[in-house]
Amino acid sequence: MLTGRRILLIVGGGIAAYKSLDLVRRLRERGARVRCVLTGAGAEFVTPLSLSALSEDRVYRDLFDLTDESEMGHIQLSRDADLLVVAPATADLMAKMAAGLADDLASTVLLATDTPVLAAPAMNVRMYEHPATRRNMATLAGDGVAFVGPNEGAMACGEFGAGRMAEPLEIVAAVEARLQALAAPVPRDLAGRRILVTSGPTHEPIDPVRYIANRSSGKQGHAVAAALAARGAEVVLVSGPVQEADPPGVRVIPVESARDMLAACEAALPVDAAVFTAAVADWRVESAAGQKIKKSGAPPVLALAENPDILATISHHAQRPRLVVGFAAETENVVEAARAKRQRKGCDWIVANDVSPATGTFGGGQNEVHLISDAGDEHWPKADKAAIAARLAARIAAALQPPAAPQVAP
Template sequence: MLNGKKIVLGVTGGIAAYKAATLCSKLVQKGADVHVIMTSSAQQFITELTLQSLSKNPVYSDTFDEREPSVVSHINLADLADLVIVAPATANMIAKMAHGLADDMLSTTLLATTAPIMVAPAMNVHMYQHPAVIENMRILESRGVSFIEPGEGLLACGYVGKGRMEEPESIVQVIEQYFAEVGQVKPRLLEGKKIIVTAGGTIERIDPVRYITNDSSGKMGIAIAKVARDMGAEVYLVAGHIDVAPPKDIHVIPVQSAQDMYDAILALWEDTDVVIKAAAVADYRPRNAADQKMKKSGETMTLEMVKTVDILEQLGRMKKSQFLVGFAAETNDVETYTREKLIRKNCDLMVANDVTTEGAGFRSDTNIVQIHDRNGLVEQLPMLSKEEVAHRLLTIMAERVCGVHS
């Protein structure tokens, strides 16, 4: 899959720079033509000679070290790349990318390239959670930059948390998957269909500054919306709280509460062909949300909770020609609960996962799902990216809605 692909590998200054050597080696073993750019800080952790020996290509670190008179190095690297990956990516480099700074060889090349860009962050857990870093990553995601999430564990600084650069083997798999998808043209199986996709977690207000929500990032719903758009559908994304930017060329309807989400769906319901309910909707809300911030008093506080509207169940009762897909996030007895939920809510398909399984929970870039209909299990999918899960789900759905096969 990577044979002959020209990959520019940017290495920035963090202890995870040592992993860049393994990543470079594995990419070369897969047949990739790897060109490495290092920052001056990266050179404090690993040498140019190491990466030159592994890549079999010159390593660049100085914008003004022009080795070939016939080309400008950073423009040449920017133009030749089929893919640029920054691994590890420090908070500093992410900030430079977000704000268009170009003060070294790597940031200048990144600003000049039109190739797809992937970023594998690596930093202290508190840095990774800092609002400035989060905002910079959101900016880059909105521009189409892909992020390979760091893992959790013991960091070099001594903290335990999220911030450890993803392992090189996993990064190579992500890169292979990207080139596999680029090489495939998704058939427009849903041409002319109007599809509502819900994503993210709902917010149920306690008072103006506090609320109840859940761990949903919206990644699964957004992946479905993106693939549905690529398959030719007119997509309406009803989005609660989400951690990633929605794709372009779809209608985005932001909502907060379960009631907001239900109202937004109803406004589109009559001429909709498909509703895919991937959002994690709160089951309960405070009976009375305070108009002003509730002040602390006493050792305990009691909130009276009432059920929210069961959106999926209501849609199941109302549906006529609409095709309804639900999601079931379970922690045990997945098949039993999924079958019961599918029948009770009158769905056509139900997508279930065990959120306690590594690689299948909230906020993950991957998922492990079962797809059920009224006759039982339709398909059990292994661990796949959420976009791959979306593609398989929508293909199965298109066969039933449109009577077409990919």
């Protein structure tokens, strides 16, 4: 897939820059040609010599370098690649990209290019959650920049949360998926179709400051919504609380609880298809406290009530979509549990995956799934979540195509 492909890697400043060294190695061992642009801040974490040795090419750093400009030039450098990869994409670098600034070689290259860009964000969790960063990422997504990550986990600053740069192999998978999509333009075969997608977790309040939830990041659901929109569908995305940027061209309805999500889904009907990717909490507290529950000796007893079953409700709804797709997050007996769930819920397909902690599926950039349908069990090997979403969108498009007209004998 990557043999002979030209990758321009822009290395931003941040502790995650050390991963760029392994990324160069992983790309090179798959046959890619890698050329690096190193920012001034990036050079505080990795050396030009290290990047040059691994890429087997010179490293570009200075916008006003006379030799570089005479031999290559930032304009040619920006266009002499099949894909630009920004890793790490810091908050500062993404802000420059979104605003169209060009005050160093990296930002000038990014502004001068007409080559597709893939960014791997990396920053402190508070910086990632800041409205300015979310706004910049949404702007970049609208401009066509693709993202991989960030992941959730412990950070060098001692905090924990979303903001860790995707692992090198995750970025490689995203590079492969992006180049594959560019090689085969996505058909607009869902134009005129209206599709409902749910994503993320739900939060079920215990009191004003606590809630019951799960570890769903919304990455897969948001990727599905984006892939369907890319094929021309009118997509309504009902999303629980997530840190993912809204997919471009998608109508997003934010919700908190399972009951909120069901109400939003029913309000979105009728649709041609519905894809229930969200990890909805099965239970809620029967009577949430109006004030914060104080610690006073014995722990409080929480009486739980079962949440509405959104997948089953829409599968048996009077306005049932033509195609209903559910997701099954399992930790054991994945295929068997998914088959039983499909029969129990009454949906057409189930996309099943293993979310055991060792898999890294929750919050990670990759997924490995089984598509369960009347046709049986189809295994899709581990791939970037965007690639899984693109494959599912293609299957949905095929399923929604009108049947061929019968051949009439002469």
